[in-house]
Amino acid sequence: MTAEIISTGAYVPEKTVTNDDLAKVMDTNDEWIRTRTGIGERHIADEEFPAEEKGFLLALGACRKAIENAEARPEGEKASFREKNDIDLVIVATSTPDFSFPATACRLQEALGLERAGAFDMSLACTGFIAALSVADAYIRSGVYKNILVVGVDVLSRLIDWSDRGTAVLFGDGAGAAILSASSGESGIIKTVLHSAGSGDKALYSKAMYFNEADKACMAMDGKRVYDFAVRKTPEVIREAAEAGKCEEIKYYILHQANIRIIEAVSKRLKEPMDKFPHNIERYGNTSGASIPIMLDELVREGKISRGDMLCFAGFGAGLAYGAVLLKY
Ligand code: COA
Numbered sequence: 001m002t003a004e005i006i007s008t009g010a011y012v013p014e015k016t017v018t019n020d021d022l023a024k025v026m027d028t029n030d031e032w033i034r035t036r037t038g039i040g041e042r043h044i045a046d047e048e049f050p051a052e053e054k055g056f057l058l059a060l061g062a063c064r065k066a067i068e069n070a071e072a073r074p075e076g077e078k079a080s081f082r083e084k085n086d087i088d089l090v091i092v093a094t095s096t097p098d099f100s101f102p103a104t105a106c107r108l109q110e111a112l113g114l115e116r117a118g119a120f121d122m123s124l125a126c127t128g129f130i131a132a133l134s135v136a137d138a139y140i141r142s143g144v145y146k147n148i149l150v151v152g153v154d155v156l157s158r159l160i161d162w163s164d165r166g167t168a169v170l171f172g173d174g175a176g177a178a179i180l181s182a183s184s185g186e187s188g189i190i191k192t193v194l195h196s197a198g199s200g201d202k203a204l205y206s207k208a209m210y211f212n213e214a215d216k217a218c219m220a221m222d223g224k225r226v227y228d229f230a231v232r233k234t235p236e237v238i239r240e241a242a243e244a245g246k247c248e249e250i251k252y253y254i255l256h257q258a259n260i261r262i263i264e265a266v267s268k269r270l271k272e273p274m275d276k277f278p279h280n281i282e283r284y285g286n287t288s289g290a291s292i293p294i295m296l297d298e299l300v301r302e303g304k305i306s307r308g309d310m311l312c313f314a315g316f317g318a319g320l321a322y323g324a325v326l327l328k329y
Pocket of ligand 1: 033037126169221222223226227259316
């Protein structure tokens with residue numbers, strides 16, 4: 001039994017903030033941001049969302065699309081999942097939840113009317129979606145559950161220190177979702193790998209959100225350290241997931257979208273061409289736990305991924321955590 005991705009969905013706030021917009025409020029410019037990061041603009045959840053529902057509403061938008069897409073599959077493709085009430089579990093990967101409790105996953109379970117689903121949140125920052133996939137894979141592989149809705153959602157704009165131009169220009173808000181379903185066919189997750197390299201409390205951190213009111217605790221980052229870590233560890237974990245000699249079978253490496261230079265460096269180190277590394281950081285910035293499922297959904301929508309394609313997802317970030325998932329789509 002394997003866990004197959006049967007559908008995806010993504011949702012970002014309408015409001016975009018361009019590099020030129022940022023240059024009006026801080027000492028930066030479009031040229032610096034583009035050449036150092038590849039980012040052109042990002043989506044930000046501002047007043048269009050009630051303050052206490054930003055993460056929930058972004059996630060809800062992504063989940064609705066993933067469910068719609070799963071239910072719209074041809075009858076012949078429907079095995080374990082036929083309709084939304086077949087969902088057994090909702091797992092949300094987020095580091096910026098609207099509430100400490102209840103979990104965002106519980107709010108989604110109610111709003112989506114998933115009558116029999118359990119629900120919980122997980123937190124592993126930019127590696128969160130990879131971690132959630134590995135948990136969902138284990139549940140399905142062991143036969144505990146058949147259908148799991150996995151969501152990556154983050155509202156990083158909540159944690160941005162707008163006086164720190166070194167971090168403020170990097171991040172955006174968004175959500176991506178995927179439905180994993182038990183399959184006895186060819187498709188499914190082949191291997192998941194998760195690691196933690198330590199030192200994350202110095203290189204990249206944000207205090208828990210309940211501290212923010214008092215001391216405006218925002219994210220802080222040692223950019224060079226995180227960059228070096230990502231460039232070193234991401235190729236390693238991809239090789240571990242793909243095992244020796246399997247890289248040429250991979251159609252796309254869907255990497256966490258943190259910096260185009262990180263993606264280029266990973267491509268170079270793996271000696272794999274850049275056209276195997278799709279990127280949309282230009283339009284979204286770093287959306288943390290949402291970046292991999294948003295990229296995946298875009299490729300699916302554009303018809304660039306077909307059943308049977310070998311894919312490798314890789315995430316890295318605060319922790320310092322990193323991980324990869326190898327799968328046949
Ligand atoms: N606009 C203009 N100048 C900026 C700037 C901005 N937004 N941010 C920093 N600078 C300045 C710095 O102050 C520094 O000026 P100085 O030389 O006068 O001191 C100069 O640009 C170079 O800064 P530096 O930090 O050395 O740049 P860099 O090439 O290391 O790039 C990052 C900075 C953040 C883009 C890069 O380190 C990075 O991407 N790191 C990984 C971050 C990441 O991905 N985090 C999330 C992981 S999930």
